Amino acid sequence: MKQKDLAACSDEELLKLAKEMERTPVYDAVIVGLLAGVAIYSAANNGIGILTFLPLVYFPIAGRNRAKKKEVDALLEERGLVP
Structure with missing residues (x-):
């Protein structure tokens, strides 16, 4: 779906988008956990390097996902379409 x-x-459309975004927090948590594991492994074996700060790259993406999900949930509640 294009940005609109x-x-x-x-x-x-809103219900479809909400259904698609249902698992977004789980995916974000798994990705952040995986990146944190890579950072810890990298720091333990090679000292502080570029991979140590890799999770910081994904935090803004996860923040945008969370904000969009909150906005969709608020619109669903406003319209009385809460699943």
Whole structure:
């Protein structure tokens, strides 16, 4: 789905987007955990290097995902479409 104003989405589109985003927090947690593991392993074996700071690259992405999910959930609640 292309980036567009969520308020302009129809009810069906919003419900579809909410269903697609249902597992986003789990995926974000797994990715951050994996990156943290790589950072710890890298720091333990090679000292502080570029891989040590790798998880910091993903934090803004996870933050945008979380903000978008909150916005979708708020719109669903506002329209009375809470699943």
